[in-house]
Amino acid sequence: MIRISGLSVSYGAVRALRDVSLDVPTGQITAVIGANGAGKTTLLRAISSLVRPAGGSIDFDGTELVGMRTEEVARHGIGHVPEGRGVIEEFTVLENLRLGALHGRGKLAAGLETQFELFPALASRRKQHAGTLSGGERQMLAMARALIGEPSVLLLDEPSLGLAPIVTRDVMMTIRALCVDRGLTVVLVEQNAMSALQVADRAVVLHLGVVAADDRAEVVRADENLRHYYLGTAS
Amino acid sequence: MDAFLTSRNVSDILHGLVNGVVFGLVGLGLVLIWRATRVLNFALGAMATGGAYLGLGLLSYQVPFWWCFLLAIPAGMLLGGLTERFLVRPLYGKPEINPIVAMVGLLILIEAVVGSIWGTRQRSVLPPFSYVDFHLGANVVQLSPLAVFQVTAAVVLALAIGALFRFTNLGLQLRASAVAPEVSRLLGVRVSRMLTLGWMLACGVAAVAAVIVSSGFISGLTPSGMEGPFAAGFIAAAVGGLESPTGALVGGVSLGILESFVTDYWNPNLVLPVSLLVLVVVLMVRPHGLFTRQVVRRV
C-alpha cells in the first residue's frame, strides 16, 4: 500500500499539488482523474521522486519514498510508464525490454516470453527500432518494459493517449487482468475518465492540485456533481 | 605488388595511420563524453596527458613498458571520474558556456601541473618494438613493428569499446543514460554513476592515445603535446557529428591520412589549417556532421 499524506509540490510559483493525501490499496486499481493541469502527472512524478516535494510524505509498505533517488524507488518495485510513453527510440524493442528487465526481479528470458504472449505485436518487431513503432505499439512496449521487471506497483500516466477507442479498451482490459492475475497495484492516471472509472476499484479526483474526491470508483462515476471536475467543464 | 606497397601514395597512407588512430581515439573519447553529458571536453587531451605521465613517469624508475601502459589507462580513468564528479556535475543545467569555460580552465591547470612535476622537456619511452621500417628488397615500406603495435592497440581498444556498448548490459545502461536519462532512472539505472563511468571510459581511451603518441620514435610527449591531437580529434569527431563513435574513428583515420598527404605533397605547416578548412566545409554543408542520421534541434 502506498500512503500519501500532506503532499505538496511547487514548480517555482506554480503550486501543482497542495496538501494531497490519499491511499493506494495493494492489488487494486486506483484511478486518478482530473482536468488538464490538475496535477495528475505531478503526483506520479512525486511518487517516483522525479520531483522533490515541498512537503509531505509518501510511504510505501513502510518505506519513505520522499527523498529517495528515482532509481532506488524503481528498484523498490515501483514501475512507472511516463506520460508520452518514453520508449527509447534509438533502441530496438528488444533493447528496451532488456533495459526494463535489468534491475527487475524476474529473469530476462522468462520475462520476454510472458511479455510477448501479452503483447504479441511486439514479438515480431523485436529487432525493430522503437522510433519506428506506431503509437499503440509504443504504448505496449512501454508497458511491457515496465512489467518485465515484475514490479509490485505500476504507475501509468495516460495509457490511452492517442489510442483508438478499441485499443484503449484492450489496454484497460489488460491492466485489469494484470491486477487480478498477479495482484499488481496500479495507479492509473487518465484524461479518459469514463474508461478509467470502468476498470478502476477506487478513484481520486484532483482539481487544481487538491483532492476533490476519493472514493470507490462506482461512487465517483455515479456522482454527477464531480463530473465537471474531471470533464474539464468547471470554471 | 612490392612496387605498390612502397609507392609514394601507399607510404603516405601507412604513415598517416598512426596519427590517424590517435586522432580517432581522441575523437572517440570526445564523442563518448558528448553523448553522455552534452559537454565538449576541451580538457580531454590534457587529461590524457596527465594519465600518460602518471603511467609513463614510472618509466624513469625502470618499470617495464607494459606496466606503464597498463597504468596509464586507470590513471586516465581516475582523472576522468574525478573531473565528472567534482567539476562537471555541478554545472549540468547551467548555461552552455559554463562547462566550456570550466573545461578550458582544467586544460591549462592539468598541463601546468604536469609541467611543474615532470618538466616541459619531451619524454619519449621506447616500447619493446622496433621502430625500423619493414623492407621489401631494397625498398622501405612505411611501416614498422612499432607502428603495427600502435595501430593494433588502437583498433583492439576501439573494438573492445564497441563490444562493451553493443553487447553488454553495462553498455546498454551507458547508452540509455546518455539518450534518455529520466526514463533510465525510472527503470532503476543509476544514471549519475553511468555518466561518471562514461567519462572514465572516455579518458581511459584518450590516455591510450597519449601513450601511443609518447611511444613514437621521434615524437615524445610534452605537457602540451596533446593539444594538436586534441584539435585533430575534435575535428574528426565534429566531422562525424559528435554523436557517432564510428564517425569519430573513421574521421580520425581519414584526417591522419589527409595530413600525411598534405605534409608530403605540400607543407607540414598547413596540416592544421587544411584540417580546419575540411571541418568548416563539412559543417557548412551538413551542420550536424556526416554520420548523424536524424537532424534534431535541441531546444
Place this chain on the structure above:
Amino acid sequence: MSTTEPRASHEAASLAGPPRRRGAVREIARRVASAVVQGRRRHPVLSRLLVTVLAVCVALVVTGLVSGVTDLDLATGAAMSIVILGLSFLTGFSGQVSLGNGAFFGVGCYVFAIFANHNNTSIGEDLLVCTAAGALAGLIVGLPATRLRGPYLAGMTIAVAIAFGSLIDQFSTWTNGDQGLNVQSPVTPPAWLANFIGAPISSLRATYMWRADITVVVAGIAFFLMANLFQSRRGRSMRLMRENEVAAELVGVSLPAARVTAFVVAAACAGLGGGLTTLVDTTVFGSLFSLSLSIQILTLLVIGGIGTLSGSLIGGLLYAYSITWIAELVSGIGLNSTSNLSSEMNNIIFGALLVITVLVAPLGIAGTLRFAISRRLAGRRSQN
C-alpha cells in the same frame, strides 16, 4: 532595473537613496547624484563621453606620477582590456565563445610590427591598419559561425588558436619565426612631455610614459565606442540572442549577420589591442601566441565579468599585474625561481581561478558586484 543599465548609474542611484539625516552636504551630494542620473537618462552619449574623458584624464595624470615600469604595466593592462572587451561583446552579447582571440591578437601584433617597420606612417595609421587586419581575420573565422553552434564553434576556434602557431612558421619570411620581430621605436615622445616631467626626450621614463599615454587614450576611445555599442538598441537586442535566439529573431535581429558582426568587432578589438601591445613591448615573438594565451584572455574575461565594461578593465589590469604578483608570490613562498613549479605557476593559478570562478561566481567580479548592488537597491526600494 535591467542588468543592462550601466554600472555607474547603480552607484549614482545608491548615492541618491533616501536621505536619513538631511545634512547639507548629504543633500548637495544627493542633488548632484540625481542630476547625474537624470543627465545619463537624457543625454546618454554625452554623459558617456564625459565619463570617458574624465577617466582618461585621471589615467593620464597617473601615468605622469608613477615610475616608467608602472607606466608599461598600465599600458599593457589598457591594451589587454581592449582585447577582453571585444571578447566580452562576442560572448556577452551574441552568446558565442571564442577560444581563438589570441590568434586575432597575434594578427594585430604582427601586422602592426610589419607595417610600422616597412612604412613611414603615423602611429594612428599603424593602429588603424592592425585593427582592420584583426577585423578581416574575424570575418574569415566568423563566417562559419553563421552555421556553427556552441561547442562546435568553440572547438573550431580552439583549432584556430592551435593552427595559428604553424601559420607563423609558414610565413616566417614575414614573421621571422621563433626569432621574433623588433619594432624600431614606433613613437617618440614630444618635447613638451619631456619638459613636463623633466626628463630628456630619449629617456626611458619619457618614452614609456608617452607609450602609456597613447595606449590610454586609444583605450578610452575604444571603450567609449564599445559602451555606445553595448547600450545601443542593436546591442540590447543582440543581448537577447544569448538568452533566446528565437526571441531575438522576433525583435528583428538577423542571427547570421549578428554573429558575424560580433566576431568582427571582437577581432578588431583584439587586433587593436595587439597593435598597442606591440607598441608598448616593441617586440613580437611567435611563442607568445600559444593556445594558453587565448585561454588566458577568456580567463580574464570570465574573472572580470562577461558582458560588462568594468569587467574588461579589471581583467586587463589583472593581466598586467598578475605577472608581477605571481613572481612576488613565488619568491614570497621561497620557491626556486627556475624550478618547474614556478615557471608553471602562472597557468596553475589562472587555470584554478577559471575553474573556481565558474563554479562559485560565474558572473565574475563585475557581475557579482553589480548583482549585489542591485539587490541592495531593490531591498531599499521595497523598504520605502
